[in-house]
Amino acid sequence: MKRNKITLVGVGLLTAGTLVLAGCAGGDDADSGDTGGGAGDAGAIITANGSEPQNPLIPTNTNETGGGKILDSIFAGLVGYAADGSVFNDVAEEITVDDPQNLTVKIREGLTFTDGEEITADNFIKAWNYGALASNEQLSSYFFEDIEGFSYEEDSELSGLEQVDDYTFTIALNKPASDFAQRLGYSAYYPLPDVAFDDLDAFGENPIGNGPYMLDGEGAWQHDVGIDLVVNPDYDGPRTPANGGLNIKFYASQDAAYADLLGGELDVLDALPDSAFATFESDLGDRAVNQPAAIFQSFTIPERLEHFSGEEGNLRRQAISMAINRAEITDVIFQGTRTPASDFTSPVIDGWSDSLTGSEVLDFNEAKAQELWAEADAISPWSGEFQLAYNADGGHQAWVDATVNSIKNVLGIEASGAPYPTFAELRGKVTDRTIETAFRTGWQADYPGLYNFLGPLYATNAGSNDGDYSSAEFDGLIADGISSTDPDTANGLFQQAQEVLLKDLPVLPLWYSNVVGGFSENVENVEFGWNSVPLFYQITKG
Template sequence: MRASRLGLRVAAVVGASALVLTGCASGGGDTGDSAGTAIVTTNGSEPQNPLIPTNTTETGGGKITDSIFAGLVSYDAEGAYELEVAKSIEPNETSDVWTITLEDGWEFTNGEPVTADSFVEAWKYGAKFSNAQSASYFFDMIEGFSYDEDTELTGLEVVSDTEFTVTLATPEADFPLRLGYTAYMPLPEVAFEDMEAFGENPVGNGPYMLADEEAWVHEERIDLVTNPDYDGVRKPANDGLSIIFYATQDAAYADLLAGNLDVLDAIPDSAYESYEEDLGDRAVNQPAAIFQGFNMPYYLEHWSGKEGELRRAAISMAIDRAQITDVIFQGTRTPATDFTSPVVDGWTNELEGAEVLDFNPEEAKKLWAEADAIAPYGDTEFNIAYNSDGGHQAWVDAVVNSIGNTLGIKAIGKPYPTFAAALDDRKNDALTGGTRAGWQADYPSLYNFLAPLYLAGAGSNYEDYASEEFDGLIKEGTLAPDVETATSLYQDAQEVLLKDLPAIPLWYSNVTGGSAETVDNVVFGWNSVPLYHQITKG
């Protein structure tokens, strides 16, 4: 999501979210320069890459880059966007040229001013093919983008220090909604002197900054302090964040109960039965824009062509999602009926072909036998890779047991010690079976659940799914004259996915978390991430 972000009821929630945010803003403002009295400790994971915004597409790095950078817009708790560095974002009559004006006075923490160049040069770097940035596809709607060669983003033009224009290849009426995602953050000039070194000690313009040059202790933690010059909409009400990279969620939960951790955004499955009683009104269990499934790589024997199509459907129908969500997750998950999330506008549970997600042992066996008639599976082991530091073992074991018992094959889980290690094998086509493939939305839209994961060549399409029909429907959706038409086309695209099953949808996740008695004003956002800047301590 990230590997674990349009219109999440944007119009409907503006009134309610404004009330919440007004209260929080005034509370933060009352504290003035002395806001907060302590560092807030929270859980995280080792980032996959150096902290370059256009190369950070997973949750571990995302939590950090979202905290140390400020973009044109940011998102409130409900997923509605509000202007941050941007003073205005205005379209022409056809919504294919956008004029962006910046607020005066923004600076990076090294004193460099944040200008139109800061955004344009960062976006050009992120989009350039040879720079191999994992979020490069977020610029594919801008004129001049190329997936396979170095080209110039001709759609970006600097007008002045505080104004630039963006010309899109096709109209996009909801363009501003995506601009709070990390890929669209600005970069200071110093970044381009040595981008890799910059990623180890990034200089941002957000509410927090690295405590010092040794703040990031790899595989252990990263320490952030408040940026004294930040004056945006996310003014911190605390002194900073210490994000601890726990090896297991059980260890993090134990620290929460002991008062050694302030905020936890992932309750381990071992505590699902007890955590609400343990934490009382400090427990959180609310819907979030998170999809969970697993992927089967097309490069593996038995998993491509007609044989692969049959086996994918058989595997899906061999999984008793209802039982697993009840027994393992204790009501904190909901069986999936599509590839997106119920908290995003446009979601439906009435897609044609969704019956492939129902538990149907007899049909599963029938389809598996049809695949065996093409090429016998024999004694080949079926496995699902997962990262041990993410608390996935219990559900993976339950899924492979359901598959193995239904189809009469050997099915096991394959643990990796860290998310980074598991993702490396995905990126290098080194998997020996399936792989856990969750997605935490970057911004609240159906498009964001579909395009980054399944468009041919997209940055998070690690298993190399390719469908001209799917790609065509997604592209047509981006050209739609209104949200309703776009939603219908994205739903049609999902029906293609239900036939091809590049991913096997499992369930939608709630954010399950909690806080210690050491902190107050803990609010979890639409994407499951706490609004760190609002938290008070001491």
């Protein structure tokens, strides 16, 4: 297979250049999808765990892990990410950074979607414009914010996208974005075939992609049950599957998934129930996985809730944060598979710091928590019960119960968990702003950059800003950081931005997650990536 390259011209994007070029430094095996292990049965189906997607499978309207896992298997973007987060070309032949605000993208010729349509520059331009239009209300529209012509207020095409020829287009940014080339492997930037725009809702139920896998015909997606994917024979890229397809099962509980893994009915599991933490390493031996991943856990208390706006709300958030014994919960409940958070990002991402000013608000401090709560009561006496919503199908009950009990015991208030049956149901309430309690949140990085943990979650109007937080000071700092061409300067600004977050607490950081999972005796060449998702295409069986 022809080896592709990403060219980053000029010193303006040194940060992106360093990261992107790393994807080309691994040799031809890295680009060819070589598993480095035994061949196995090329027709074998790999079974893996998953969850029912929140929405139809439209790339620009999917910002949760259940749908994302599927999209990343059936679509291919301009670039992709190796297990260590380094970047390699997929659809792109070359991405050139002409200057800090202008990129030129050349895609490979002869690539097709699974319906036979050739992939051209226009497929990217139309898909991105659809995702960016305000009236389309796409959850990932935020990812087009830096392109000229973007507007949150009115429908406006992305004037910064210009087709040069069938296989080349340019991207003009409205401000420097030093990691923009690195972002282009995220699902929001996937192309769409022309047929998608005939009926997007119908397309989302049976999407036509261009990735290593495709849906196994009509009825492949059985809602709340699973989805069947087979190898796309026309895929010509670096993620060539070493197996025959994927059966992603949607489990109602992680206990059920783990039981299937132990029973040989599931090949790969990327999330274990807390009931297995004490035994999974002895159960699975060298098939157990416990490694750092770019995952951050938190919960959000919207300002619109009674008692949580203004100065009173700020005092109560600080009090609740300091009433949570994170060290005890991660030790007792998670048994070493989580680490108490000291910031809003992840230790596996360059620029992480455990010494930010104000991080003491994340320390367990009963006396200080009670003092702050009393100050809030002096503004407006507390009434009601504090509740923390979570999805019951995700194995969260034990830590939620421990968290609310810690809050209850320290602050002397009624506090409880509020379970929703499914992740989709919880996220639906969060997205339409009808949830009336605090709720579980978190972030699994879209691409391996510090900014990705900050901009999409806390910038004004950001697509994943579930608490509708807005701070001019924070917005200014992350804007300056993403515009900086020096990585150390950028990371310093991102750290300052987090110090603003530590004062305001738009979410309450809890802990960093390891990817904790395992695989069966039936498979080999299992590798979990930087973002905790297995590299399915590498797995062999039989």
